[in-house]
Amino acid sequence: MWPQLILSGMAIGSMYGLVALGFQMTYAVSNTMNFSQGAVVMVGAVLCYCLNITWGLSAIAAVPITLILCAALGLLIERWIVRPFARNGSQSWLLSTIALGIIAENLVMLTFGKEVRGYPSPLAETPVSILNFGVYPLELVIPVVGLSTALALRLLFTRTLWGKAFQAASENPDTARLLGVPVTWLIALSFSLSTALAGLAGMLIAPIANVSATMGTLLGVKAFATAMIGGLSNPWGVMLAGVLYGVVESVAAGTLGGSYREIVGFIVVIVVLSVRPNGLFGRSQVKKV
Numbered sequence: 707m708w709p710q711l712i713l714s715g716m717a718i719g720s721m722y723g724l725v726a727l728g729f730q731m732t733y734a735v736s737n738t739m740n741f742s743q744g745a746v747v748m749v750g751a752v753l754c755y756c757l758n759i760t761w762g763l764s765a766i767a768a769v770p771i772t773l774i775l776c777a778a779l780g781l782l783i784e785r786w787i788v789r790p791f792a793r794n795g796s797q798s799w800l801l802s803t804i805a806l807g808i809i810a811e812n813l814v815m816l817t818f819g820k821e822v823r824g825y826p827s828p829l830a831e832t833p834v835s836i837l838n839f840g841v842y843p844l845e846l847v848i849p850v851v852g853l854s855t856a857l858a859l860r861l862l863f864t865r866t867l868w869g870k871a872f873q874a875a876s877e878n879p880d881t882a883r884l885l886g887v888p889v890t891w892l893i894a895l896s897f898s899l900s901t902a903l904a905g906l907a908g909m910l911i912a913p914i915a916n917v918s919a920t921m922g923t924l925l926g927v928k929a930f931a932t933a934m935i936g937g938l939s940n941p942w943g944v945m946l947a948g949v950l951y952g953v954v955e956s957v958a959a960g961t962l963g964g965s966y967r968e969i970v971g972f973i974v975v976i977v978v979l980s981v982r983p984n985g986l987f988g989r990s991q992v993k994k995v
Contacts, residue, residue, distance in 0.1 A: 707839075714956050715953035715956030715957065716845075716848075716849045716949050717844075717846075718911070718955070719849075719952020719955075720948060723856065723945035723949060725744070726930065728929075730936070731896045731941070732896050732900050734939070735892055736875075736896065740787075740803050740901070742804065742926075743900065743901075744924070744927065745808075745811055746908070747904045748810070748921050750909050751825070751921060752818050752917060753905070754912065775905075776905030777901060777902040783897055784897035785894065788802070814919040821918070822918040824916050830842045842914070844913055852949070855945070856941055860942045863941065871887050871892060904922075908922065931971075932944060934985060935951065935978050938988060943987025944987075954974055
């Protein structure tokens with residue numbers, strides 16, 4: 707029982723981590739966030755379902771097309787929903803991105819429908835036996851994808867010239883512009899990558915959690931909680947926090963009952979942030995005066 711709970715928790719926790727990486731990435735570069743990330747998770751799942759199941763496109767083609775469309779959506783969000791407010795120093799981008807998520811959810815209800823639809827996948831049909839318990843292959847693939855993505859982003863930000871440009875754009879955008887760093891373009895790229903990650907999470911979780919217009923709402927909230935727990939300065943920490951959060955939820959549901967999943971999970975959020983306001987793996991920002 708315990709290995710199965712832990713492995714299932716790691717799978718869903720990796721989804722939280724992937725979406726949380728989007729929050730971390732945009733905050734690190736622009737000090738803004740896209741609070742419609744949960745809706746983008748849903749959009750990714752719905753787009754892939756329509757391309758693959760409804761219109762008969764192969765999964766090999768449907769997955770990259772969905773990622774490209776989600777990345778393009780991120781560019782549109784940054785340009786029209788976030789930038790006009792952030793440019794003037796306003797915090798209204800917070801409300802505008804929340805409003806966009808609500809609009810997207812209701813548009814999908816009108817076009818895709820309110821019903822929950824199963825997404826058949828060969829990776830989520832026949833369980834395999836590991837340590838005498840059954841697990842879907844997809845539950846093994848998801849943590850690998852999540853942790854690999856976090857590691858790749860960590861290396862990008864710390865070991866590459868692009869990573870240094872991202873850091874420069876975040877720490878002092880005016881100076882970065884003087885040095886020739888394309889700050890505006892990097893911010894747009896960070897939003898594009900963040901929505902691509904959310905779309906990827908939606909496609910991965912769809913065969914397990916099914917596809918519906920409301921599937922991303924709670925997931926987006928939990929992903930933001932994960933980003934705060936992990937620390938917005940550390941992408942690797944954000945992913946680890948997501949995995950830990952998923953395991954805590956899974957163990958709580960398996961031992962206490964499904965009704966305790968959210969109760970225990972959000973109690974953990976409150977306790978951790980009360981003890982570590984900057985997150986488990988975050989660090990305090992030094993302000994020059």
